[in-house]
Amino acid sequence: MAELNQKIEEAKVALDAHVAEIVKWHFSPESGCPFWLDWAKDAGWDPAAEVKCLDDLLAKFPNFQDEWLRDQQPEVWVPAKFKGKPFNIFETGGTTGMPKQRIGWEDYKIDYSEFSNTLDDAAFPRDHYWLMVGPTGPRRLRLSIEHLANVRGCSCYFVDLDPRWVKRLIKEKQFDQAKDYMEHVVDQATTIMKNRSVSALFTTPKLLESIAERYESEGSSLYDAGIRGVFCGGTTMDPQYTRFLCEELLENKIGFVPTYGNTLMGLAKHKPLTPEDKYSITYYAPQPRASMRVLNPDTNIPVEYGEWGRVELTTLTKEFFMPRFLERDEAIRREPIEPYPWDGVAEVRPFGALTKKIVEGVY
């Protein structure tokens, strides 16, 4: 315990130093981007001088507004030091209207290279083939997964699923169309899997169910199809659902790596499941590059460990600074653990899931 406490303290010190460095970077004319430099002028205070630690940031910055990522042209986010370097434009949201856009250069590679170090070679063998079945298009995820495969010496096949279209179908109650579209995606995925050697699968929980069901209806299974490791992310996975995936679809024989991430944060790592967890998945932000808190939505104060609250994300890289962004997710606040000595978020689900209908769709 003393060792963990020491690690928690060390992580806090490291995060504070990182916060100071990143804020200074984004709010200094020689390195910062036009958006934040202009913002500081309007705000009337100097973040570069006044923010020395995370608590300063949390106390002084308001919530990041996602409209800023919709309304502003991408070049306002280019830090001076990156000027002239072409960037990737990644999108999130956009079922209707303008999506949120985040620009980037190397961040996704750093996040996913780090993530690769947490993977088990038995489930995700090196020098083999992967398949991603899910949202590609303008999403960071597509390049990230390919990069992750590449750093492990693998190549990756892709089958696209357009979540904006699925959400629209479901909102318009065109359930048959949504089902047909899902079948179409599953057809493509199983065609690749049957004709190529694939050992790792990245997909969403619902698609995983459908792909597994397709194999099982043919008297086979994901394991028989050669799959040894599965990444899943994108929608809610409560403990019962996680257990269902592990026990029934993956037969406790296929490695399972749940993921929580998005274009704005990067990729959180999960605490490896133990029997005591009862399939409750806890994620830890890739600190110090990003930090998450779980807040009481009424008071904006962190909830106690074990309690539900809204997820607040702060992204802290030289490419992108996003303080106190309120995610559209809620989660249980969990204690730090040895490999990740900072707060975790568990059982992530859409914010207000218990009180309103959320379209998560078939994907």
Next chain:
Amino acid sequence: MINIPVLRWGEPYESLETEKVIHHRTGEVLASVGQANPGLLARDMRKAARAREALREIPIKDLIEMMKKAGDLYLNATLPLGDGEQTPDDFARQQSASTGLPEHMCKFNMEKNHFVLNHMDQIFDALTRGLDLDILQRGFGVEERGVPVSYQAQSPVLGMVLPSNSPGVHTLWMPVIPMQIGLVLKPGPQEPWTPYRMFAAFTEAGVPKEAIGIYPGGGDMGAETVSRCGRVMIFGSTATVKNYSGNEQVQVHGPGYSKILLGDDVVDQWEDYLDLMADSIYKNSGRGCINCSGVWASRHTEEIAEALAERIGPYEVKDPTDPEAGLAAFTVPGQAEAVWGMIEEGCKETGTTHVTEKHGPRLEQMERCDYIRPTILHCDSPDLKMANTEYMFPFTSVVKCPQEQMIEKISGTLVASAITNDETWAAQLTDATNIDRLNIGAMPTIALNWLQPHEGSIVDFLFKARAYQTPDERLQRLCNGG
């Protein structure tokens, strides 16, 4: 508190997700019910054929005997329930506590279910119109009149998406097991009691447990049950009924809009039928689809409405354990308030009058549940909004309508009790396709003859009659046990 698991073809499955069933007055947690995720059912349905196979290993006549035994067990025995046990009194108490129905009505429902199970042979005979059970079992055979017939099961299991608010509906699925068809039950969140107690009684009586699955869950489980089972029975609103209209896989039980129609030949003696009308409206807390929600006549409607209001308007809310309690609680938060809001809105229309108003406020709100006391409206035209409505409490509109317009204006009606001696009108009523169950004569809408099917025969729903030709020699050999 009892922990109740999901049952996957009879095998308990401890879900990590649970929902609590709460006492509607005290807030006591009665049970924690494991919630199934839709994927569980999707996978289990691959073994649905086994449910029917297991039942086909037992002759129908033996299954019918098992139903009788199960009926006795259900009514009288202490049976296992999750990690505990349940006496018959526990059952009535728990069902009342979670559904809001008074305890004595829950006990009456138990008697009703027992009656159906105990008379399964007669009910079966009625449902199949006297078909030789061996024909249903074998799938084909020769009728007494010498004609070969065949009945083909359309699904190995029947899915049931059950409601929370009306324990009376369970009689509908009781003949399914002796038809050698398995059951996939998705209980209503507040009424897990009957499916689990029936399962315990059935299996103790000898029904193979792998013939029955119980999958508690939310709306997504209901949708999965509908999409995965070849034949499904669901309960819902008029919109639900419309949604599944024309879908032969789904039998929807919606609002009944049941009515009493007073013929011109008897309406001047309306007072003779006041008890019958009041019983049809009020009994079993007015919650059933067979309870009367409209009394239609060409004249005296104001007097009828006043008399009914006088008769049932003063009924008070009583504790659910009170043997005199006649009203059921609304246990879904906000529901009673919303219903009363709709009624108040409807009463704003000219020609609609709230006749029970003088007997005190109707909406009674409590900490965890609400009540609406019996409500009688008068509508001076069949075209008024409130002339054809139904709510899940004792509610009736007394509607003034010329007899010659009545059949058309009543629209879809589950039970019509037409009190008349006018055979010409009776013949028109007999031909009216918008009436499901028809009573001609002084009969309350709630008087069910169990030997006659309710909203379409379940045999017709589960089995398809078809032509079947084979050489006589083979037919004789197989049908005579050769």
